[in-house]
Structure formats: C-alpha cells, structure tokens
Amino acid sequence: MLVAEQLTKRYGSKTALQEATFTLEKGITGLLGPNGAGKTTLLRILATYHKASGGRLLLNGVEWTSANMEKLRADIGYLPQHIGLFPSLTVTEYLDYIASMRGMNSSSINKRMNEVLREVNLEEVGREKVRSLSGGMKQRLGIAQAIIHEPALLLVDEPTAGLDPEERIRFRNLIKRLGHSRAVLLSTHITEDVSVTCDRVLLMNKGWLQSHDHVREVVAYAAGSVWGLQTEQGKYEQLRSDPSVFITDLKEQQEGLYHIRVVAASKPSEDAQPLQPTLEEGYMVWLNRK
Structure with a gap:
C-alpha cells in the first residue's frame, strides 16, 4: 500500500502540488484532472524521477529516502505519457534490455519474458521490430516494460490518448487484469476511462487533490x-x-x-x-x- 501525507512540489515560486494526502491500495485508482492540473508531476514523484518539496511517502512501509530509493524502485512500474521504445530492437530484445537495467538475472528474465508477453497479448510479435508495431501494441509493450519486474505499484500516464476505440477497450481490459494483483494509478483526463476501469478516484485541479473512495461519490x-x-x-x-x-x-x-x-x-x-x-x-x- 502507498501512503502519501501532505505531499508538496514547488518549482521556484510556483507550487505544482499542494499538500496532497491519499492512500493507494490493491486495485485501480483513477487520477482525473484537466491538462496542467499537476497529474504528471505527481506521477513523476511517485516514480522517483522527481523529489517532493515536502510531505511524506511510504510504499509497503518503506519510506521515500535516498537510502531506500533502489529498494523502492524495484517495487514500482511506470508507463509515462511519452516513452522511448528503441525502434530498431525487437520486442524481446527491448524487454530483455529493460529487465537487465532493472537488475534481473538471465534466468529470471527468460522465465518472466513469456509470462509478460502473454499478459499483454504480444506473444505473436516477440520477434518483430518495435517500429513495426501499431500504436496500441506499443502501449501494451510500454506496460510490459513497466511490469516485467512484477512491481507492487504501477503508474500509468494518459495511456489511451490517441488510441482507436478497439485498442482503447483492449487496453482498459488489460489494466483491469493488472489491478487484481497490485495497486494501479491511472492518470487521465478521459472520464470514460475512469468510469469503466477504476474502483477509486483522485480528482486533481490546479495542484490540489481530493480523494474519493468510489466513482459514485464523484457522480x-x-x-x-x-x-x-x-x-x-x-x-x-x-x-x-x-x-x-x-x-x-x-x-x-x-x-x-x-x-x-x-x-x-x-x-x-x-x-x-x-x-x-x-x-x-x-x-x-x-x-x-x-
């Protein structure tokens, strides 16, 4: 479980995140807000790319400190809005590279590779070059790299933007399955993605965040x-x-x-x-x- 207490992020005189307090448990939580609300700032803090200006964070009892950062990263998966996928590599070469960068050994990678390709429905394209994949397949490959090390927390930023309706439905179903075994934070400005996918909702606007235990509370x-x-x-x-x-x-x-x-x-x-x-x-x- 993730616990955030009075989380703040400032860039000079601008405050991008205002004293956010919330918890994330197993299942899917939607992070809903307009462009510029501060959603990506929050996700980058949770992904350990940015350091909060104030407040406290714990993941399964481990506190966000410099000494604990590598331990935390081993339990976090992140699909940013724009991800570099190394187009000249094959799907399996790319995942092998990402898994190696995460410190996984060869036997663990080989075992996990087939599992994760099956999980994201990319088994048939393992030998294909990344550049040949459709937009939806690239998003699913993005999820594969985020979960190959079996993290407890999965962060997903605007995953269905630009996808056609069929791929959007396929991606939502994938996220639902992934939420059975971990905490997922799905950041989006598309309300339909939240209404059909999420159990809980965090609403965000102008850096302020409000937590809701059920979608119906927002309705x-x-x-x-x-x-x-x-x-x-x-x-x-x-x-x-x-x-x-x-x-x-x-x-x-x-x-x-x-x-x-x-x-x-x-x-x-x-x-x-x-x-x-x-x-x-x-x-x-x-x-x-x-």
Missing part, C-alpha cells in the same frame, strides 16, 4: 443538476450562451429540433426533465467549484 456532485429537454435552434443557442448552463450532449432529432442534456443548478426550462448524472457531469461540477 453525486451533479445530483439534481442534470436535465434533458427537446429544443429548437433559437432556444438551443440561448442555452449555449448561458454561462450557468453546460451542454454535455446534443442530438439532432430532425432539422432544427434537438435533444440536449445539460448541467444546470436549476431547471433550465419548463419542459426539462431530471436525469441521472454521469461521472463526466459530476467531474464537471467539481471542477467548476474549484
């Missing part, structure tokens, strides 16, 4: 504030220009007639009907309170 922020209605073009334009109304879905039923879904603190029109909120709508309400 509840929009309770009583989501409405559905049919409207013509003129009324739609009026609602779209209202700063207190957020349109989250729009379907044109016929020319000039729309069915829209909105977030608004009060009923936006007489014919509006209350709807059950989604994670995206709850997240939107939370963001606008900050």
